[in-house]
Amino acid sequence: DIQMTQSPSSLSASVGDRVTITCRASQGIKTDLGWYQQKPGKAPTCLIYAASSLQSGVPSRFSGSGSGTEFTLTISSLQPEDFATYYCLQHYDYPPWTFGQGTKVEIK
């Protein structure tokens, strides 16, 4: 299985801050990586696919980059509705598809 490791596991930030979350794969996955946002009690929603492609309807303050084994999700200016947990997902090789452990973004 391909292991996905996110850092940090949690962070505190203020509205307007620039936030960066990192995801590392245990082996190369080209650009087959997605990012998800999950709010408490809700299903995840897809923000980014193919490492840097913005899902339809997602605000442009979200962006993704990277290839191979290291990837980042950036929120350029954190908004109140962005406080949530973020997960990366490799969609390169399966079974199984594998997720990172999550990064919780909290209000400072």
Next chain:
Amino acid sequence: QVQLRQWGAGLLKPSGTLSLTCSVYGGSFSGYHWCWIRQPPGKRLEWIGETTHTGNTKDNPSLKSRLTISIDTSKNQFSLRLSSLTAADTAVYYCARRPYSKPFDSWGQGTLVTVSS
């Protein structure tokens, strides 16, 4: 706009069998993989398995011996059965849609399944 709605029993006993069904509204059934994903309390998401509209399935090897995923195209539904339950199977279970060569883009509302005697 596709919608996925799922249902099934939420409280099950150890050694029992979990059974969940997901209905798909407002979208094509062909051209996608139809998936099950779970999230144990406080833990990461785990892909369980998936099927195509033709019934071609792929399972998580860690669950394969206990798992059955099936599809009923006449009802636009797909289902999950997981047998020999233990407390470790306690989780929120989600159905989801995955376009070919892309990650999951639509999800059901989730069902909390608790395994307890």
